[in-house]
Structure formats: structure tokens, C-alpha cells
Amino acid sequence: MTEETLLEAEEKMEKAVGVAKEDFAAIRTGRPNPATFNKITVDYYGTTTPINQLASFSVPEPRMMVISPFDVSARTNIVNAIRNSDLGVNPSDDGQVIRVVFPELSEERRKEYVKLARTKSEDARVSIRNVRRRAKDSFEKAVKAGEVGEDEAHRAQAELEELAQKYVGSIDELLKLKESELLEV
Secondary structure, eight states: OHHHHHHHHHHHHHHHHHHHHHHHHHSOOSSOOGGGGTTOEEEETTEEEEGGGTEEEEEEETTEEEEEESSGGGHHHHHHHHHHSTTOOOOEEOSSOEEEEOOOOOHHHHHHHHHHHHHHHHHHHHHHHHHHHHHHHHHHHHHHHTSSOHHHHHHHHHHHHHHHHHHHHHHHHHHHHHHHHHHOO
16 A cells, blocks of 8 residues: 555656656757747647647757758748747748747846746646655555554655655756756856
8 A cells, every 4th residue: 555655656756857857848048959849839730739740850050940840831830839939039931941040048038047947846846745745645544544554654654755855856956957057158
């Protein structure tokens, strides 16, 4: 019973770290990254489709991303989706590929991205704490129901606390890396 709960909690904590990694990848730094476009969706024949399923990405220059749509008829929708996104870029369409030039990040914009990264990391920490709280509640209910002894529940709670500290530490490490990446000029 306690082992199952601990395994489930650990899985959920790993997922929270994975979501934080994805969120950090979407926050752009000086060099463009295809993950920057992960959250952008395009209306493709009446279906909302992620842009990374409609095109391939390449980075020919340090501040330019070239997007090659698989279906040429989707170019206009892709351009509109990028233009309407929160990236703050203006894509250009030459009939074959879409070029997106990323402006140099100002100091003010870098600080905004650091704040965004901190918010995303706090969301991940809260998620981990919620998983810990739910698991702890299930241990307490099992003790009250007589399914588990108090010693075993106490040991499982200590192990749960270690897991939570480990995953919160990995979130902090990811945040530290992202901050240094954002603030380097």
C-alpha cells in the first residue's frame, strides 16, 4: 500500500519536473530553439494542430529560425499563428519557407523572461507539494483504517519528504541554469 502510493507520487513529481523543463524550453533565450514554438497551434483544415507537426525547423543563423511547412497551403496559417503568438516576432514568407528573425533581447526583456521562469518553477514546486500532501493524506487515512501501522506510515512519510526535496531541488537546478542562460549577454 505505502510502496504503491510512493511510486505514484514519484511518477507525478517526475511529470511536474518534465512540465517545468518543457516550459523552460519554451522561454526563448538569445539563440532560437524549435521548442520556442511548441505552444503555438495552427488552424489546419479546421483542426487546431501544433506547429511542430506541420513543419520542420532549422537555425541557419544565430538569431534566425527557418520553418519549412510540410504542406505549402498551410504557410499563411502558420505565419498568422506565429504573428499572433506572444513571441513578439514578425515572420516573413517567401513562398517556400517562413523566416523568423528574433530581435536581440534587451536587458528589460531578459529580466521579464527570468520572472516568467521563476513563475514556472514556482508552479512546478506547488505541483510537487500538492502531490506530497495528497500522498501524506492517503497514508494518514490508511493508518486510521488500520491498513498500515503507524511506524510504516511514518517511514513512508519520511521517504516521501525526501522525494519531494529531491524533485524541488531539481526544479531549482533547472531554474538556475535557465536564469544564467537568460542573463548571459
